Structures are given as C-alpha cells and as structure tokens.
Amino acid sequence: MAEKKVYSKLGEMLAKGEFILTGELEPEKTCDLSHTIQEAKEMAPYVVAANVTDSPLGIVTINSLAASHIIQKEANIEVIWQLTVRDVNKLGIAGMIMGGHALGLRNILSLTGDHPNMGDMPESKPVFDLDSATLCMLVREMVDKGTINGYEIESPPKFHVGAAANPNSNPMEAEVLKVGRKVEAGCEFIQTQVAYDLEKTIEFLTAINKYNVPVLLGIFPMKSYAMAKGFDTFVPGVDVPKDVLAKWKSIKNDYKTDKAKQKKIYDQANYEFFKPFITELKNKDLLGGVHCMAVHYPRIFPKLIEVIKG
C-alpha cells in the first residue's frame, strides 16, 4: 500500500495514529474576528487543529473560507475549514477549494449544512448540488488526481477531508451505512456529533469500526448550568444526562457568591465527567481522538489535554 500523503499537522497526527484533540471556533455575524482570534490563541497550545464553522443553523455569519484563513494566520493555529454544500454549487465549491489551498488551508470538514429554512434567511435558495459524501469525492479527485471533472488543474490543491457522523442517530444502521459511503467517497476522518450516552456511543463506534477511519468523538464540556440546560433543551437529539444537569445546578447554587471558585468547580466537574467517558472509549480502541465543540470556553483545554494525554 502506498504511503499516505500528509498535507497538514492534522494529517500527520492521524497518519501516525496519535490520539488527538481538536477544538471549534464559531465566527459570528461580524467582519471583525478579534474575539475569535483571541479564543483561537488560547486554544492553540492544546489542539492539533480547530474547526471554523460555516453559518451553523443556517444563520448567516462571516464566510468560513475567509474566517479560516484569517484565524489560521493571526492565531497561529491550524484550521479545519468547515465547508457546507448548502450555499454554493459544485462549480463554485471547486473554485473555493482551489482558493482555500491558495490561502493556506489544508483540512476540510465536509458537511451538508443546516437547511436555510432553519436560519435567519429562510427565503434563500437551498443549493445542495453536492452532499457531504460527493463533496469528499470532489476533494479527493482534485487532490489525488489533480483534475476537476477530468480536466487538469495546473497546480492542484492539497487537502485532507473529513466528515461528520451522529452516534445518537436513530435508526443507527442508516447512519452507520452512510459513514460507509463517506469513507468510500474518500473521507479520511470523522468528527462526531456531541455524545453523552456511553452505551449508545460504544455501539455506534463499534459498528463503524469496520470502516477503519479515525473517529474524533464530539464532546461538549458545559461552562455553566445555563449552558448545560440550553444544550439539553435546544439541541435536537442530544440529551444531557439528568445527573449531570443536577450536579451543574448545584454548582450554580452552591457557589453563587464566589464566581472564581464556581468556574474552577465547573471545570473540575467537566474533567470528572469526560475523563472516564473518553478513557473507556480510548481503551476499547474505538477513538482516534476528541473534538471539543464547546465554543467560548477555551479555559477548559488545559484540563482536556490531561484527559487526552492520560
């Protein structure tokens, strides 16, 4: 078998089979990325790379290609450019992929994207010319063959491409088989939706293990009780365990007057919840790493890296 080509630090770590940590950055409806860059700088020492989101929930934000480039350059962090197929057709996306390479990006997370109907511009045309699997196919053709639709690219792009999967999905088999299609399409790594249910996650990861693709488990450390409650209420299909919610509520109430102490206790509680969860999956050899999706919570990374290294 030919040696796998490496275009980024993420690609290198995945090829080596290192257990890695990635983070997530969510640029907002703004042209000024200074807050996101600051967050990226705080996260940078601990993560191999960080995702930059592409108008999640169909809510318009600064374009993820521009944001990815600026964040990577300004914060000295490697970026995983989230690219959805929601807004641009195949022709446009092929052009963006070359543009992304020219701007220094080397990792793509291929996503379908939330339907415009969900967001703040519901009248916008839903494009979906590609889907998350066929976007992987396009990236692989451009990178591995140096062509688009068979036409030669003078100087082809270099990218690693990953995709998403949902361990909470019901029926699970449909999601498992879809992961199979994504891997066949050339997806090189999977980042999962947030998981809290260990038993279900083990079942899902075991089922997709046959595809032999590194899986980064999506986790969402909760910065506060409000965050935990909000996540539980508003993220469809993801339930924060009741005992976790109860514990976070008690932290909120017990340390009302000492916010500094409260922060430390929250951080410790996250550590105590996620350490055994991740360790068990790691010990079962079901994971290639962890993807932390908790945005605006960069102080948790030193704790998380202890779990990863441990």
Place this chain on the structure above:
Amino acid sequence: MIVTTKKDFEEIEDALKRYNNIILIYCGTCSVTAQCSDEKSVNEMLEHLKNAGKNVVYHQEFKEPCDFRQDLQDWRNVPQEALDKVDAFLILSCGAGLQAMLDLFDRKNIVKPIFIGLNTHGIAETERIGRFHVKCAGCGDCLLNYTGGICPVTSCAKGLMNGPCGGQLDGKCEVGNYEKDCGWILIYERLKKIGRLDLFKQLRPAFNWTDRGHQKSVVFR
C-alpha cells in the same frame, strides 16, 4: 396530476388592474381535481371579478389547456364578439396550461395579455381531495430504481443523493420542526423491508444537471 392552489385575489386584481374586459379560461383536468377550476371555484372567481368592477365578456372550460391540440379544438367555441371586446385573459390552470395558450395565441394572432390565477406546485399524488403530495420533480433522470421507489429529490428537503443528513431526528426532518418524515429514512426503511440494503450502501454521484439546468423539450420525432 399537476397540483395547483388558488392565488390570493388581490394579486390577480393587481395583475388585471389595467384591463376591464376579461375572458376567463379554466382547466378541465388537473385543476378541477385540485378544486381550483371546478364549478364552485369558477363561480367564485366570476364573483370576485364582478366585485372588482371587471366585465367578464366570456368564460369557458378548456379540457386540457396544457395540450395544444386540445386547445385548437376548444378555441373554436370562443365567440368572435368576445374576442373583439377582450382586453386580457385570465386562466385557472397550471403554468404549462397558460404557456400552451401562448402558443395558441401566436397561431391565432391574438395579441392580448394572459394572466394566471393559480400557483403550480408540481407532479403530485392525490391522497384525497384536499390532500396532495408532490412526489416527482421531473428531473429527467429517475433515481427510483436505486431508492426503493421513494424519490430523494422530493422527499428529502435538501434533495440529497446520499442521505440521511444530520438534520434527521428519529426519522423526522429538521425542516418544518420535525413534523415531516425524513425522506432518506423512508428510503432506508423501504429498502430494508424489501431486502435491498445493498442499494442503500451504494455511494451515489452528484446529480447530473447537464440537461436539467435550462429550457427543456422532449422531442423524439
């Protein structure tokens, strides 16, 4: 059938505001089933037009306005005196019906505007009168052999070739607050039921728009 619904009369009135003498034409086929050009709907439209101060000089059913050949026959019944008076036509039909009438107008040297009174939604199954489900997008490259007979273009909100996406929850779609079925879970369940999950495992290429993204005629002789 082609499913249609009635436009708000305000929109029709706005389109007709420069014109007084109107000929009303209505479809005798699909739009009748959709209860948009049945007797009650036609009478309702005549009443609206009268209340809006319009003079309906003539009205007639065209059996199938989308069929040019049928239009040639039906046109014979339109009296010349109505044509002498008319300022504009209004048609209760699908979009194809109106546009076939334009070809008829060209043939008959009619240089008058024609406006539409209905909105066209697509090729639909009739569950019962009042419940129509758009099932076919008329792609020109039917995928039903790969998907257990369920169309991913019309049943998936994103028209994905490789679903389901992350927006499905317990078989329901994120679009419309999880009230409608996820088309790709329906496809999965159907293929599982008929023992053809091998088809669900197949990676499908992106849809080929070469012949779809522009004007299209089917001409075979």
